[in-house]
Amino acid sequence: MADMNQKNLRPGIPASLLAAVTLSSALLHAEVKPNPLFTDGAVLQRGQAVPIWGTAKDGEKVSVEFAGQKAETTAKGGKWSVSLKPLEAGGPFTMKISGENTVTVGNLLVGEVWVCSGQSNMEWKFKATAAADQDRADANYPKLRMFTVARTTSPLPLAKAKGSWVECSPQTVDGFSAVGYYFARDLHEKLGVPVGMISTSWGGTPAQAWTSAEGFGGHAELDGYAKVAKENLAKYATAAPEKPLGPGIPASLYNGMIEPLLPYAIKGAIWYQGESNAGKSKEYQTLFPAMIADWRAKWKQGDFPFYFVQIAPFKGQPAEIREAQFLTLSKSKNTAMVVTTDVGDANDIHPRRKRPVGERLALAARALVYGEKTEYSGPLYESMEAKGDKVALSFGHVGGGLVAEGGDLKGFTIAGADGQFVPAKAEIKGDQVLVSAEGVSEPKAVRYGWANVPDVNLFNKEGLPASPFRTDVE
Structure with missing residues (x-):
């Protein structure tokens, strides 16, 4: 478990009075330190404001210099934070964090x-x-x-x-x-x-x-x-x-x-x-x-x-x-x-x-x-339409088209009003899949890959597999 020392807790989270007193004493002699995320080798996000923060003595003035920018603040409650303006990709760079001491990252x-x-x-x-x-x-x-x-x-x-x-x-x-x-x-x-x-x-x-x-x-x-x-x-x-x-x-x-x-x-x-x-x-x-x-x-x-x-x-x-x-x-x-x-x-x-x-x-x-x-x-199920004894399934993300990898489509089951799912025949028609089964004259629901280990092969031409689904979502 993490150290429960107050120095590692978010501001506003109380700890024991003893810990608080110990912290107060320590902060009287605290050095400016960046958060551990800002150490040698760090990567900063380009194109958006970049917060930089750390610890210092209460009231200590802190400045951060990086990539031609300089941001300044005053530590409050032993914490400080500045925000750098959006940066362009590049590096390596050096960051200088200064207060009563200086830290170079x-x-x-x-x-x-x-x-x-x-x-x-x-x-x-x-x-x-x-x-x-x-x-x-x-x-x-x-x-x-x-x-x-x-x-x-x-x-x-x-x-x-x-x-x-x-x-x-x-x-x-x-x-x-x-x-x-x-x-x-x-x-x-x-x-x-x-x-x-x-x-x-x-x-x-x-x-x-x-x-x-x-x-x-x-x-x-x-x-x-x-x-x-x-x-x-x-x-x-x-x-x-x-x-x-x-x-x-x-x-x-x-x-x-x-x-x-x-x-x-x-x-x-x-x-x-x-x-x-x-x-x-x-x-x-x-x-x-x-x-x-x-x-x-x-x-x-x-x-x-x-x-x-x-x-x-x-x-x-x-x-x-x-x-x-x-x-x-x-x-x-x-x-x-x-x-x-x-x-x-x-x-x-x-x-x-x-x-x-x-x-x-x-x-x-x-x-x-x-x-x-x-x-x-990969293809994601969107809707179904009953057409006589068949169900037409429509998908998003068909890409260049739907394909059955390695042979006929598999992994589909279908049910009528009785709710009993049976293995189904499935075929690709354009950007849809038509599903049917003997003995199911009025289909109500279809499932695909509905198993712990589904045996399925519906993909798009980009080689991305379709997600398992059921039309009868509970």
């Missing part, structure tokens, strides 16, 4: 900054991927950096993240988030600018742990999580817990691994999680959009891009959790979803093929953020 770059977060499939290291031996020697990208946040739980919002910026090289890439690396590599090569990734993930963790105490508000079905998070906030305001909170506790990872990143300037976030919420898929339909909204509200950078991975096929993961992720696209603006039905492993919840996952996330970013004219998603 070197080898800084300006480019694109993304957060990568989630559970084990996002945390999964490059060294354990299918293409590691093939790709390692070429991983010489000094302008691609990653800050990996140390696993930290906390009942209270923390102010500092534990971690450091690391340049990408064949010697360091093994420790990078694999999905984060492949995402960043693709953007770096296509955009030609530095890319920084802030990796903050923890295997086996649910979305409620990544949501703040306030983020559950307005959703009656999430009141239980809000109650636990707020009780912990009150209970540990004056004393640290005897044992660290578990990483599944509501708000514990938000407090320890997201709050400390605020308000670092970012372009967006990528997310790979859902396995630990599969047992409550219906709830996830509310929880996941609530978490996205919570991050955006806390970051105060608008509805920044939030792109996520639909969990891969696995014998223990029901179709309903993929549906909850699919439905999030219509509930949360500025989102995109990567489908992984073709790169999963039925017997392993951690499929080793991470390169296509990262590259598909980057494809979405290139299309939606960076203006590349390209199809970025």
Whole structure:
């Protein structure tokens, strides 16, 4: 668990009187220090205001000089913060932070900054991927950096993240988030600018742990999580817990691994999680959009891009959790979803093929953020129309056209008024799929890939797989 020292807590969060007195004494002799995110090798976001912050003695005048700019402020309550005007991509640069002492931070770059977060499939290291031996020697990208946040739980919002910026090289890439690396590599090569990734993930963790105490508000079905998070906030305001909170506790990872990143300037976030919420898929339909909204509200950078991975096929993961992720696209603006039905492993919840996952996330970013004219998603179900004994299904993101990979379409089932689903025949007609089955004269509903491990093959011509779906959404 993170250090519960007051110096690592957000302003306004009380600790014991003794800790407060100790802090007050320490601050009388405090040196100017930047937040740990602003250390050698950091990447700053281009094209938008860039907050820089840290600690200093109360009342101390602090100046920050960077790339021809100078910003000044006065520390209050032991904290200081300035904002740099939008920067152009480039570097390396040096930042000078001055008060009664001077701190110099070197080898800084300006480019694109993304957060990568989630559970084990996002945390999964490059060294354990299918293409590691093939790709390692070429991983010489000094302008691609990653800050990996140390696993930290906390009942209270923390102010500092534990971690450091690391340049990408064949010697360091093994420790990078694999999905984060492949995402960043693709953007770096296509955009030609530095890319920084802030990796903050923890295997086996649910979305409620990544949501703040306030983020559950307005959703009656999430009141239980809000109650636990707020009780912990009150209970540990004056004393640290005897044992660290578990990483599944509501708000514990938000407090320890997201709050400390605020308000670092970012372009967006990528997310790979859902396995630990599969047992409550219906709830996830509310929880996941609530978490996205919570991050955006806390970051105060608008509805920044939030792109996520639909969990891969696995014998223990029901179709309903993929549906909850699919439905999030219509509930949360500025989102995109990567489908992984073709790169999963039925017997392993951690499929080793991470390169296509990262590259598909980057494809979405290139299309939606960076203006590349390209199809970025596989076909997504939009509507159905009954035509006699057939159902015509319409899709978005058909790209250059719908295709059946490797033969006839498979993975479709159909039901009549009795609600009994049977295997169906499906064929592509233009941008639609026609579905029918013997014995179903008046079809009412169709499902595609509705299984833990779906056997499916509907793609668009760009090679992106269609998302599983059902027309009878509950």
